Every structure is written in structure tokens, then in C-alpha cells.
Amino acid sequence: MRIPIVDGRPDVPASLVDDFAPSLITGPEHHLCPGCGHPVAMRAVADVMLDLDIARPSIAVLGIGCYTMYSGGMDIDTVQALHGRAPSLATGVKRMQPDALVFCVQGDGDMVNEGLQEIVHTAARGERVTALLLNNGVFGETGGHMTATTVLGQRTKNTLDGRDAALHGFPIPVANLLAQLEGAVFVARGAVNNAGNVARTRRMLARAFELQKAGAGFTFVEILTMCPTGWFVDTREAPAYLGDHLASAFELGVLKDVSAPA
Amino acid sequence: MSSVVLSRGTVVIKTDMCKGCELCIDACRPGVLQMTTDERNHKGFLYPVLSPGCTACRACAQICPDFVFQVWKFDTPVDETIDAEVS
Amino acid sequence: MPRRLMDGSEAIAEAMVAAGCRFFAGYPMTPFTEVLEHMARLLPAVGGACVNAESELEAVGMAWGAAATGARAATGSVGQGISLMQESISEATRGLIPFVVLNMSRGQADYFQATRGGGHGDYRTPVLAPVDITEAVELVQRCFHLADEWRNPVVFYGDYYLAHTQESVEVTRIDFPPLPPKDWSVDGTTSATGAARLVSPLALAKSADHEDTSGLAGYGAHLRQVGLRIAEMEAGIEPLAETGFLDDAEYVVVSFGTAARYVRYVVGLLRDEGLPIGFIRPITLWPFPNEVVARAAETAKALAVYELNLGQMVDDVRLAASGRAPVQFIGDITLDGSGFGISPDYDVDRLRDRIRAAYAACLSEVS
Numbered sequence: 039m040r041i042p043i044v045d046g047r048p049d050v051p052a053s054l055v056d057d058f059a060p061s062l063i064t065g066p067e068h069h070l071c072p073g074c075g076h077p078v079a080m081r082a083v084a085d086v087m088l089d090l091d092i093a094r095p096s097i098a099v100l101g102i103g104c105y106t107m108y109s110g111g112m113d114i115d116t117v118q119a120l121h122g123r124a125p126s127l128a129t130g131v132k133r134m135q136p137d138a139l140v141f142c143v144q145g146d147g148d149m150v151n152e153g154l155q156e157i158v159h160t161a162a163r164g165e166r167v168t169a170l171l172l173n174n175g176v177f178g179e180t181g182g183h184m185t186a187t188t189v190l191g192q193r194t195k196n197t198l199d200g201r202d203a204a205l206h207g208f209p210i211p212v213a214n215l216l217a218q219l220e221g222a223v224f225v226a227r228g229a230v231n232n233a234g235n236v237a238r239t240r241r242m243l244a245r246a247f248e249l250q251k252a253g254a255g256f257t258f259v260e261i262l263t264m265c266p267t268g269w270f271v272d273t274r275e276a277p278a279y280l281g282d283h284l285a286s287a288f289e290l291g292v293l294k295d296v297s298a299p300a
Numbered sequence: 301m302s303s304v305v306l307s308r309g310t311v312v313i314k315t316d317m318c319k320g321c322e323l324c325i326d327a328c329r330p331g332v333l334q335m336t337t338d339e340r341n342h343k344g345f346l347y348p349v350l351s352p353g354c355t356a357c358r359a360c361a362q363i364c365p366d367f368v369f370q371v372w373k374f375d376t377p378v379d380e381t382i383d384a385e386v387s
Numbered sequence: 388m389p390r391r392l393m394d395g396s397e398a399i400a401e402a403m404v405a406a407g408c409r410f411f412a413g414y415p416m417t418p419f420t421e422v423l424e425h426m427a428r429l430l431p432a433v434g435g436a437c438v439n440a441e442s443e444l445e446a447v448g449m450a451w452g453a454a455a456t457g458a459r460a461a462t463g464s465v466g467q468g469i470s471l472m473q474e475s476i477s478e479a480t481r482g483l484i485p486f487v488v489l490n491m492s493r494g495q496a497d498y499f500q501a502t503r504g505g506g507h508g509d510y511r512t513p514v515l516a517p518v519d520i521t522e523a524v525e526l527v528q529r530c531f532h533l534a535d536e537w538r539n540p541v542v543f544y545g546d547y548y549l550a551h552t553q554e555s556v557e558v559t560r561i562d563f564p565p566l567p568p569k570d571w572s573v574d575g576t577t578s579a580t581g582a583a584r585l586v587s588p589l590a591l592a593k594s595a596d597h598e599d600t601s602g603l604a605g606y607g608a609h610l611r612q613v614g615l616r617i618a619e620m621e622a623g624i625e626p627l628a629e630t631g632f633l634d635d636a637e638y639v640v641v642s643f644g645t646a647a648r649y650v651r652y653v654v655g656l657l658r659d660e661g662l663p664i665g666f667i668r669p670i671t672l673w674p675f676p677n678e679v680v681a682r683a684a685e686t687a688k689a690l691a692v693y694e695l696n697l698g699q700m701v702d703d704v705r706l707a708a709s710g711r712a713p714v715q716f717i718g719d720i721t722l723d724g725s726g727f728g729i730s731p732d733y734d735v736d737r738l739r740d741r742i743r744a745a746y747a748a749c750l751s752e753v754s
Contacts, residue, residue: 040334041310041350041380048310048372056361056371058314062579063367070365072345073321077365088579095575099452110585115573117455118587119448120478126445130452130460131573133436134410138575156448159441233327233359266321273321 060084062093065111073273075263075280076105076172078230079239080143082261083170084112086243087139092251096139099128101153103145104178122153125160128167139247141168146187147177150212154186157212164221164255168246171212171260175284176268186210189287193270209287213260217294223255225294229262229285231277242292249297262288306377309356312370313348319366320345327363330355352380390557395520395549398556399489399527400425403461405560406528408487409435410453410460412446417727418547419465419491443468447475447488454486455586457572459531463489463543466497470505476540477506481613482588483571485534487527488512491545493728494720495644498699501542502673509614513537513624514672516544516643518651520554525561526670532563537620538571544672547728548645621674628676629668630683632658636665638746639683640717641704642693643669645733650693653738657746664746672700680707687712689749691742694718695730713752717745 047054062084070076087093098114100106102121109118115138119127124142132140149157149171157169175188176195184194184201187209191200201209217225224246228239239261246257262284264276271279292298318341324333325348332351341347348360348368356373388401400422403411411430413423427437436453440446446462453460464472469490476488490497499505501514513533517523527543534541573584590609631651633639642650647668654666667683669676684690689712692701701716708714721732732738 041352043313043315043349045312047312048374050378051375052309052372053375054370055309055356055373056358056369058312058361058370059367064583067317068366072319072365073323074365077367078363081362081367093579096578097456097573097575106589109587109589113581113583114578115575115583116585116587117452117573118482118585118589119451120474120588123444123448123451123475126440126448127452127455129438129445130410130412130449130454131456132452133438133449134453134456134458134460135574140575155442156445159445163438230363233329233357233362236362264323273323274326277323277326 060088062113064113068107070104071267073264073266073276075230079172079261079263080108082236082240086240092139092247097131099124099142101144101148103148105172121148125156129160129165132167143170146173147185150186150210161216161222161256162219166250166253168250168257172263173260174263174265176265178265178268182268189283211288213293216258221256223296224249224257226292227260227288227290229290231280304379305352305381307352307354307380308377309354309373311350314368315347316341317366317368318345318347323363324348324360327359329357329359388558390555392553392555394553396421397425398520398524400429401558402524402527404429405558406531408459408461410458412438412440412449413463414440414443414446416465416468418550419463422463443471447472450486451479451484454484456574457569461487466492473506477504477508477510478588479540480510483538485538487530487534487541489543491550494695496696501544511617511673512540512542514542514544516672518648520556523549524556524558528561535566546645624674626674626676627670628679632665633683635663637663637688639665639667639687640691640693641667646695649733649738656739675703677707680704684708684711690714691717691745
């Protein structure tokens, strides 16, 4: 029942619907774990930028985490920041290059632990940048420890019995926090654990970028990503784990859209 | 004799890029992807292989963390039925 | 612009704008706050941006981001606030990111912070310390030139007196030698061209005169290359110092900044009394004017360091003297009730007595 693997284009008339990698991602081979959700999210970002034809001029500001391997791995002008500092760098970048699409990519440890102050102020100021949060509830790169978004019950390296509110406090739903700030004009939370969520997340990204181009204000898309390694689950179980544990604690959907009809 | 299976598209699979995460298997809507059972790529991972019936929905390409898939849509659906005796 | 009586804060701000600074971010802190105030007033009019950052940490981050786009950018604070910026300042040297950091310090106890840095890794920043507002107007412009020439953060070391006293100054733009275009900076237009650029402290793109520093193994090579630039800056930046009465000086007092304003005046008075005393005023605290100090140490009986701290620049003077002459520390911290660096010791009579007594004590020890 198995079809021989085609090398190159099919030998019947056909059109290419989706290439291996978007042209904006120049280093498709990475060393991230099997089943990692970060590349899925980055692909969605790149695809949306190409679909909307907004890749030039654009400037990415990257934080520090597993996704930092995209620093230098994208055909996008990039400024690499210190842990937590991407929003302030993005502010400086956008103030000097207001016509460029400026977006940050940070993990939850970077943005919600180290850099919570920066993202809140950047949103409050209504800086016309788009901040993207790749949220998997762990400090992946340093070994899988608890972050400020680790959900209750989630096993991590230092909450092996599951995060316990009495011992470790509660997770911060940062997208919900930011949605309350007037400077934030679009706030959404998506996920990449299945194709349907990827499609919905792409629509969120498109809306966020469009609103930035329109000069409306600060836009934010939180993207729940799989981390089977950090979650101690099989790669095939990770999408369900995300849905059952992360997406239940952090509601998916558009939390705020000032441009939506009332 | 096998029943006719029309494929609306196909995928090119870079088997050596695969890390065996199997996200594509569950993502594939018509369920035409299956992991190998014995064959492994040069990294040591099992990898997906395609059966007839692909709809070019792109779900595999969208969900794959390792950008293993290239998706093609046929101009006209192709009968990719494989004769049971031949395979 | 015409000569007029100006606060140092305003003059420095005007000079920064004249030098082409188009981005500034800062957090209010005495005695730096007025610099931020003036930049907020001046920058919008020239198409620049001034952001009232919510913390010093964010201020330096914003300057970093602005500088990455090729703009001339600066931030500032006071010692304690500069402490908060240390990670960014030191890391920026690894990304070859040029911006100017103003320390309008409280006294002179941030010498180590400015010249050694409290950041991580092997790094240095050029440090310029003006003695008065007129010199500050020139030096702050030089800071931007040095930052761009060496692609490194540069520290401007001022203080309360500089910020909050007035002088009659004329702020004119100084034309420095031309610099190459910033073909490393990002403005978004090289995205999606196959030649997108990266401004990163983690690795430099491979280029003809650098080994490939991609990947973890290359990171060590990257750090070594960044470290080599310290030697390049030391060799390539001319150390500046003002000196007086050195030819026959038996006793040389070394001081910087506002303290040196008093010291050079007092040394003049002591000369009138017939005492063979001279002075050295380092202007570049890094690179330190080692040769000037070494030459003085060859002929003088002793060097004395007067600074408003508990002994910081004295270390550099000792290093430069290399044992040719003893080096004494005759400084101290004295502050008024404000704690902002206004010192009762910045007083001609007190300083004259102090130096005279130190010289006398030195004579009895050395002879």
C-alpha cells in the first residue's frame, strides 16, 4: 500500500502547495528535540509574513531559549537580545525604524520570568511592535525547570510531583494580563498542537501584524508549544498534553481586538 | 483486487530530516501516513511513509517540526491504487 | 548655537543632539534627571525619540535596540542605576554595539564601575571624564565618535556639579574624522533578500578576517576576538590628560573630574607658595594615560591621588607608576546631607591644607 518516495517533483502534472520550509527560514535543520513545538510556531510566523508580503522591511528581536537557534537562521534582519530584554530592544528598534515590521520572539521563561516588567511596560506604552510568546511552561534550554507559566500539576525538573500552589504559587496568564492594558490593541492565544490550532494561530498572527502595520498599537500573540522533553511525555502524547493541561489553564482564542466589530 | 484509491496530492518526504516524533501521523486527515517499523534513517529514527489517498491538505507540513514534507496537489486526481499482489 | 549661560545638563544634551544622537532613554535619578528632561525636549524636534524608560534596565535595552539600527543612541543614569545596566553594557561589547552611557555620578566612587565594569566577561569601555561643562560639551561628542569608531559602548563620567552648575558655553558640533558606513546595522530592508543581517552578542557572522564563529565551538573564538579588541582600543585610542607644573615637580597630585578642578587650582596656589607640586588630570580614564603618569613617577619623589572615594583611581596610578615612585592615597568621601556628591572637601582652603600636609608628610617619609 506504500507509495515509493518521490525525490523531486511528481511525475504527473501537479502544483507545489507547501514547500519543505518557508524561504524566510534559512536553516531548516535544527537540533531541537523531536516533537518540539517551537519550529511549528516559527514556520507559522514565516508563512504568514510571506502570505501578507510584509517580510521586507521587517526586524526580529529574539530572546534567549531553545528558539534562539533561529538567531542567524532566518532571512530576517535580527537583533539578538539578552534574556528578558527583547521588548526594550524592540522599542528602540521600532522608534528608529517605524516603517519596519518589528516583532519579538521570546519563550515563557524569558518573557514572563526574567522580562515580565519589560513586556508589561512595552504593552502599556502601546509600542507598535508585535510580541510573540512561545509558551511551553518550562525553561527548556536550561533543562526543563518551572517558569512563571508552568501550570498547576505540571511536572517539571523542580516540581517533580507537579506544581503545587501551596509550594510554588500560581501560573501567570500573561496574555490575559496584557489584554487589560489600553496600549495593547490585539491580544490572542493560539497553539500548535494540531493543524486546526496552527491555522487559527496563523490568523491571529496575521491580524497582529496587520494592526502593527496600521500603527494601531501593541499586539501580542501567545503560542502554546509542545515540549515533550520538558513535560516527560512521548512526542505523540505531547499535543494531547498541551490540550489537556496548558490550554485548559490558558484559554485559547482572541482575548482582545480593538478593531473587531462591536 | 484492491479498491480504487484516488489521491488528490502527494508529499515528498525528506526521510533523513525526520526525528520520529510522529506528529504527522495524527495530523494527517485522511490517515495516509504511517511510520516505518524497521527502516530507520541515518539518525536512527523511524520515518513516515505515504499511502494512497493524500488530499494535499498540508496538515503534515504545517505540524512537522523538522520540515520534512513538501506537498503537491495533482492537477487531476490520480489513481494510486496499488495492486495487492504487486506490493 | 550662540554662547549662553547653561546648566551642564542642558549643555550636554545639546551637545549630544549636535553629535547626531537621535535616541535617548533614561530613568529619573538625581543628578541625571535633567539630562533626560532636556533630551525629551530636544529630540522630537530633530526627528529623534526619547523614552522615559520604566527602569534603567529597560533604558539601556532601548539604547541597544536603537543602536542596532545604526542610529546614534545613548542612555544614562547614576552609579546605582548604571549597576543595573551592567549585564547589557558588557554583553553589548560582544555584539559590537555602539552606544553612550552617561554616569552623572554622585561623587567619584564609580571609577571602578566605569573602568573595570561590573559586568561579565573580558571587556572594557572607553571612559571620558570632563572637568567642566565646556570640556563636557566636547567630550560627550567624542564619546559618540569613539563608540562608532570602535563599535563599543562608551562611558561619559560626569557628576552633580557638572549637571547642576552653569557655565557660559557655546555648543558647536565637532567634526571628527569620517567613519565607515554602518553596513552591519539592521533597518529591515535586507530581510527576505537572502542577505538578512544579524546583530548579536552570541556570534559574529563569518567574514573574511574572522574565523567562523557559528556554533558553540566558535563561541570561544568569538569571545577571544572580542577580547582582542580591548588591546586594539588601548593602542588606538589616544589617552588624554591635562598636566601642570610637572617639569620640576617633586610631588604630583593626580585627580579627575570636578575634584581635579579644585586640585589644579590649589596646586597653582601652592606653587605660589613655592612648593614644587604638580598635577595630572586624566581625561580618558580608560585608556588610562599610563605614560604621563609613568614619566612623572620617574622624576617626582611621590605621587598622590585625590579622589572623592575610598581609593579607586589610585590603583591605576600605582600600576602606571610601576614602583618608580611611591603612590599615596589622599582622597576621602565627604558628602553633604544630600548624599548627591556635593562634598565639603571641594573647598580651596581645605584642599590646599590637605595637599600641603600630605606633601610635608611625604617629605619626612621619603627623605
